[in-house]
Amino acid sequence: AQSVTQLDSQVPVFEEAPVELRCNYSSSVSVYLFWYVQYPNQGLQLLLKYLSGSTLVKGINGFEAEFNKSQTSFHLRKPSVHISDTAEYFCAVSDLRTSYDKVIFGPGTSLSVIP
Amino acid sequence: DGGITQSPKYLFRKEGQNVTLSCEQNLNHDAMYWYRQDPGQGLRLIYYSQIVNDFQKGDIAEGYSVSREKKESFPLTVTSAQKNPTAFYLCASSPDGAGANYGYTFGSGTRLTVV
Numbered sequence: 001a002q003s004v005t006q007l008d009s010q011v012p013v014f015e016e017a018p019v020e021l022r023c024n025y026s027s028s029v030s031v032y033l034f035w036y037v038q039y040p041n042q043g044l045q046l047l048l049k050y051l052s053g054s055t056l057v058k059g060i061n062g063f064e065a066e067f068n069k070s071q072t073s074f075h076l077r078k079p080s081v082h083i084s085d086t087a088e089y090f091c092a093v094s095d096l097r098t099s100y101d102k103v104i105f106g107p108g109t110s111l112s113v114i115p
Numbered sequence: 116d117g118g119i120t121q122s123p124k125y126l127f128r129k130e131g132q133n134v135t136l137s138c139e140q141n142l143n144h145d146a147m148y149w150y151r152q153d154p155g156q157g158l159r160l161i162y163y164s165q166i167v168n169d170f171q172k173g174d175i176a177e178g179y180s181v182s183r184e185k186k187e188s189f190p191l192t193v194t195s196a197q198k199n200p201t202a203f204y205l206c207a208s209s210p211d212g213a214g215a216n217y218g219y220t221f222g223s224g225t226r227l228t229v230v
Binding site for chain 2: 043
């Protein structure tokens with residue numbers, strides 16, 4: 001079964017520094033990939049998604065992610081973080097072979113931006 | 116503006132009681148989903164519905180029930196059979212059953228606490 005790993009449960013970073021949140025998934029065949037952000041006591045908001053085409057995907061709030069099929073990774077990056085980026089970030093995957101109608105979420109990475 | 120409305124925001128339940136969480140959307144989406152979120156565990160799928168009058172069990176359906184009598188509404192009942200119901204519950208929707216193509220739109224969640 002498809003699974004998603006987010007290696008870092010917590011990532012502290014200073015304001016205006018770059019950040020990378022790591023995501024790996026278990027199968028490289030026919031997947032769609034997503035990053036969501038969750039602010040405290042709120043629902044999730046879609047940051048970006050990879051369906052096909054260019055492996056570098058740009059999203060909202062200055063975030064981008066790169067799809068790497070050989071490494072089954074979809075890491076999220078931002079060149080300069082702001083205090084307002086403090087939130088929980090979830091990587092998610094849909095396996096088109098077995099569960100096209102569902103999205104499987106990783107455990108989340110808590111990003112804390114330090115002033 | 117279109118979106119998903121979850122109510123109530125906070126809910127307290129006594130042991131042995133059934134409670135119903137409301138989820139309403141005005142996005143004209145076909146598919147709706149219920150997730151449970153616990154700290155450090157990401158999101159786990161409880162039930163989902165791709166069309167009115169039809170729904171499927173997710174990964175952790177035991178102790179929960181749903182109905183889909185109207186396109187706009189997908190209420191979740193947490194029954195007394197659910198042994199550990201304290202959690203944050205999120206409702207989501209997507210334009211059709213192939214939710215991966217579009218990503219999900221989430222509500223703002225209901226925090227259920229057993230007292």
